[in-house]
Amino acid sequence: NIELDVLQAGGTPAKIAKQTEQFVAKNNIFGLIGVMAPGAEREVEAATEKAGVPVITPFAVRDEESGDTSKVFYVLSGVPQEARVLVRFARIHIKAPDAPISVVFSAENKELASRVVRECRDKSFASVISIRYGSSPSDAARIADSLFRDKVNAVLFLGSGKELKNMLVAARKLNWHPDIFQPGSFAGEDVFSIPSEFNERVFFSFPSLPTDLDVTAVQGFGKLLQDHNLTPKQPALAISVLATAEVLTEGLRSSGRNLSRVRLVETLSKMYSFDTGFTPPITFGATKRIGALGSYVVKLDLKKKTLAPVESWMTP
Numbered sequence: 435n436i437e438l439d440v441l442q443a444g445g446t447p448a449k450i451a452k453q454t455e456q457f458v459a460k461n462n463i464f465g466l467i468g469v470m471a472p473g474a475e476r477e478v479e480a481a482t483e484k485a486g487v488p489v490i491t492p493f494a495v496r497d498e499e500s501g502d503t504s505k506v507f508y509v510l511s512g513v514p515q516e517a518r519v520l521v522r523f524a525r526i527h528i529k530a531p532d533a534p535i536s537v538v539f540s541a542e543n544k545e546l547a548s549r550v551v552r553e554c555r556d557k558s559f560a561s562v563i564s565i566r567y568g569s570s571p572s573d574a575a576r577i578a579d580s581l582f583r584d585k586v587n588a589v590l591f592l593g594s595g596k597e598l599k600n601m602l603v604a605a606r607k608l609n610w611h612p613d614i615f616q617p618g619s620f621a622g623e624d625v626f627s628i629p630s631e632f633n634e635r636v637f638f639s640f641p642s643l644p645t646d647l648d649v650t651a652v653q654g655f656g657k658l659l660q661d662h663n664l665t666p667k668q669p670a671l672a673i674s675v676l677a678t679a680e681v682l683t684e685g686l687r688s689s690g691r692n693l694s695r696v697r698l699v700e701t702l703s704k705m706y707s708f709d710t711g712f713t714p715p716i717t718f719g720a721t722k723r724i725g726a727l728g729s730y731v732v733k734l735d736l737k738k739k740t741l742a743p744v745e746s747w748m749t750p
Contacts, residue, residue, distance in 0.1 A: 436686075439463070447474035451481040458485045465698065467682050468492065468675035479506050488698050490681050492674040493619075493641070494724050497549060502723040505699050509677050509713060509725045510641040511750075516617035517550050518750035519639045519729040520590060524615050525557040527637075528588050534561035536581050538601070539592035541566065547592055554590070567593050567601075578604035587612045595622035598636075602628050611635060618729075626739050633736040637744065639729035642674070642713050651711025673712045680710040681725070714747070 439461055443453040450471055457463065458481075465488040471478045475495040482489050488505045494512035496502075511519075524535060535554055539547035547564060554562045563586060565577055578601055581589065589612050591598050598616060605611065606629045614632065616625075618640035628636060655676060659665070666672035681702070686693065689701045705725070707715040716725035731745035 443471070447471075447477040450474040451477035454478050455481045455485060458482065458487055463487060464695065465489065465682065466491075467678040470671075470675070479504070482506065486695060488695055488702070490678040490685075490702070492671075492678055502721055504723060505695075507681070507702050507718060507723050507725065509681060509710070509716060510674065511724055511727055511729055512641070513617050513619050514546065514549065515724065515727065515750050516619060516639040516641065516729050517546065517590070517592065518553055519731065519748045520615040520617065520637065521550060521553045521557050522750065523637065523639070523731050523745060523748060524588055524590065524613075525559065527613065531558070532560045533588060534563060534584065534586050535559045535588040535590060536563040536565060536584075536586045537590050537592065538565050538567055538577060538581075540594070540597060541568070543592040550590060550592065567597055571600075574600035575604040575607075577601055578608055578610060581612070582608045582610040589614050591616045592620065594620055595624035599624045599628050602632055605629075606631055613637070615639075618732075625734060626736070628734065628736065630736050632734070634733050634742075636734040638732050638734070638741065639748075640732065641726060641729050643730050643732075643743070646713055647673075648709070648711040654711075677710040677712040680712070681705070681708065681716060684708055 441454065441457045443450040451474060466482060467490045469478060469489055469491040483504055483506065486505065490507045490509065493510050494508035494515060497514040537547050537550050537554065551562050551564050563584060565580065567573055567577060591614055598614065611631055614636040616636065616638055618638040621638055625636065655673065685698050685702045685705065689697045703718050703720050705716060705718045707717055709715055714726040718725055728747050728749040730743065730747060732741040733744050735742045
């Protein structure tokens, strides 16, 4: 039998990691799924790795795609991989070999921005301009004016949808219409109120799309909600967490009777093209811990207020 327990942790990253460590020890936890610890992911992973507990979690938080032998398995790519896919797509999309690109980032994404700048250089962008987006209301105009003067026509934006909208409102006043590339995890409803001049000029990357959903799996999800009178605030997030449960179930089934943590990790490491019903096919390996490594690229259609597919699937 499988017994489920839930940990609701809070506080600083260090406190959340400590709570996780105590939860695992006190309850003799075999494994963890659906771990969501924004801002404390690395600390929690370190705690679970130390405890030897297998973890299956929705989104990757680290940038390693090879040589990873940890006990943490990610079902989908996270922001680091989304950003790398966009760099690759931007290099293909921008025909001029000497075209500059700018990486605009908010303060909390400084580390990610550094990696993205290196990735742009690795992808042979001749000039990479890095600009930090501050908290001042005037920053949007400052950045737009600076990039306009530098004749930059491609921007990889590592900030919120609201910040992007503000920058593009300022850009419109300058009659400056660059192509924009933003990780889908950073977007939000604000992007649909971007000035119409940017129709089909804003591109996003997402690790999964509604087209990945299997009808039977969705019906099962609906029945689960109905049977337990649940109304998730973020259905898409709930579905990604449910995908981790599907991966665990398959891992347990394939591990056989002689189940152990070591056995489960070995089994998961051999998972190949497993269909969760909610995500792209999942494949792990002895040194591969991101099940669906890559993202879809879509563009913003402001006329229809929707996202239109551009690339069916791209790896970083």
